[in-house]
Amino acid sequence: MSKRSATEIRQSALKTPTSLSSNAVKDISAAMTTALADVFALYLKTKNFHWHMxxxxxxxxxxxxxxxSEQIFAMTDDMAERVRKIGGTxxxxIGQISRQQRILDNDADFVAPDDMLAELRDDNKQLVDSLRELHDLTDEAGDVATTSLIENWIDEGERRVWFLFETLRKG
Incomplete structure (x- = not known):
């Protein structure tokens, strides 16, 4: 019997069985992890603006x-657990989030309320657009469960965009 390295043991311990191909697991996990970084960035920006309104x-x-922000944060656990369910990591x-996020931070000392809402509207739209691309990937791979979750996240994101858009309308 051959001895396995500690690295091999750790890697196999995280390999959840799945019927998806190894390439699908790799591609979906990477794309979902990037989307998760965006969700965390959007969550923190939304809380930042909430605190500084x-x-x-x-x-x-x-x-x-x-x-x-509560709705955005609620996505995080489902996203990460979905990656683990299909056998990914x-x-x-926080460092990994900052390296992978595509939604930009806002560290300004002061942001006017309308500018906050407009920025969040645009960031939520950016997230929805990236979720649509992720949806195409999961649908093509036959990952029905992830595709279904993404459809709900897109709907929630579109609702946030709509509310922010309507809040900014004057008269």
Whole structure:
């Protein structure tokens, strides 16, 4: 009996059985992990703007962003666990999130409320667009469960875009 290295043992311990091809697992896991980095970035930006909201519509905007941040954060566990269910691995650190995120941070000392809402509207739309691309990948691979989850996330994202868009409309 041959001895396996510690690395081989660790790698095999994380290999969840799946009927998806190894290439599909690799591609979907990588794409989902990048999307997860975007979701964490969007979550933190939404909370940042929630914490730093000001102005005459403070309460309404503060509550809207709190609701949206909760919805965004709720995606994270489902995304990461879906990657693990198909036999992949996902995010391990804040550093990895910062290296993989495509949604840009906003570290400005002050952002006007309308600018906050417009930026979040655009970021949510960017996330929806990337989820559509991910949907194509999972659908092509026959990963019905991930595809179904993504459809719900797209719908939730479109709702956030819609609410932010309508909140910004004047008169």
């Amino acid at each position: 000001s102005g005459p519509h403070f309460r309404d905007y503060h509550l809207l962003l709190d609701e949206q 996902t995010l391990r650190s």
